[in-house]
Amino acid sequence: MHEKELFHKNKIKLTDQRKEVYNILSRAIQPLSLDEIQNECYKIDFSSVYRSIRTFIQKGIVTEHYFGDRKPKYSLKMNDSHRHYIKCSKCGRIDELKNVCIIDEVNKKTKYKIVDHYMEFIGVCPVCLKK
Amino acid sequence: MHEKELFHKNKIKLTDQRKEVYNILSRAIQPLSLDEIQNECYKIDFSSVYRSIRTFIQKGIVTEHYFGDRKPKYSLKMNDSHRHYIKCSKCGRIDELKNVCIIDEVNKKTKYKIVDHYMEFIGVCPVCLKK
DNA sequence: TTCTAATTGCAAGCTGTTTGCAAGTGGTTG
DNA sequence: CAACCACTTGCAAACAGCTTGCAATTAGAA
Incomplete structure (x- = not known):
């Protein structure tokens, strides 16, 4: 599903920041931590990355994982089968x-x-x- | 193995604080967080609990687990083979x-x-x- | 185009972990 | 069994990562 459609279906406003966070996750081959996501972004405040991710989780688009690492990592749920x-x-x-x-x-x-x-x-x- | 023997074998000084932390873990039925351990203690500073645990981990006596709440939890490795x-x-x-x-x-x-x-x-x- | 509720960046706050340091202590040595 | 010293403790302050309040900005409905 294209991001615009996905966002609209979930009543999420389509902002540049959210688009970028979403695209980074969709390209990632592994779950990423918040600061790994931010580092991939062109210029987005950490708190915006944080809030985007929380929104995505709340809408069921993103999953949070905990491994043997202090920082949780995030992945798109739609990639779950891989x-x-x-x-x-x-x-x-x-x-x-x-x-x-x-x-x-x-x-x-x-x-x-x-x-x-x-x-x-x-x-x-x-x-x-x-x- | 008795704690005195275990500590000696691992070249860990046998202090009251370490004994208490160790005994709390050996009685625990689940891994515990640092503050859960401290709450079980009679009167030990948080940083001493922290450092005891770090020592135990470094000696391979204790394992650190991440379960998705903010706080890592700890258990004796001997209880815990896999x-x-x-x-x-x-x-x-x-x-x-x-x-x-x-x-x-x-x-x-x-x-x-x-x-x-x-x-x-x-x-x-x-x-x-x-x- | 206008309007409004939602979102952003920033800075400050919070929670939990880690560290520096002076005082105290276990355990080795003479 | 006394003296010594390196290691440990408690305290307080620093740090790291996450969360939030707020004024300015913006998406998107009207």
Whole structure:
């Protein structure tokens, strides 16, 4: 869906700042922290990035993730299906993790109804292993 | 292992403050934040709790967890051989995810040698599901 | 084009973590 | 078992990241 349509559907005013934040997230291959987003922006105040993100979360467009890092990270929910990554700790290469279906297992074991999840793996890729 | 032995083995001075922090963690059934630990203490300055924890982490005795509230939480690593958690999106309750071993599967599928990973599951807990 | 409610940038405030320092203490040594 | 010293403590102040109030600006409806 195009951003204009998406914003309109969600009753979000289409400002330059919000467009830019949205586009940065849509191009990102990984979730980004607030300051990572701001660094990608041409010239937007931190508080505006912050408020854009809060608006997007509230409208259900963006998801907030917590990893072993003090700063939460953000991604577009619409990219959710591509949200399993594996990253090489040597060369930085990022691959997608396909067909790793753990949700059913987690569901069964915990009796929770899973509404969201994120998995990220760090390892040494086959190429670097050979070196 | 008894705390005196453990501290000695790790070359940590055995002070009243550290003993107390350690004992609070060893009794805890969930990871605790710094101020939760301090509240359990008889009368220890916040910075001493903080520094005890940092020492324990550095010695590999304690693990730091991020669960999406602002405050990281801490648990004894020995209680904790490979824990994953699941968090309720309604009430914030945190449960442990037992016996979810995905590493072997990821290893097999990707040929990466996994060195670290994050998994985050958000769902609605059984109690909230009933409401 | 005009009008208004929503959004922006800025600066200040808040919450939680980290650090510098003087005073105090564990534990090693003679 | 006394003396010593490097490590630890409590306190207060600094820091980092997030949040908010406000006056000026702007999107978009009328």
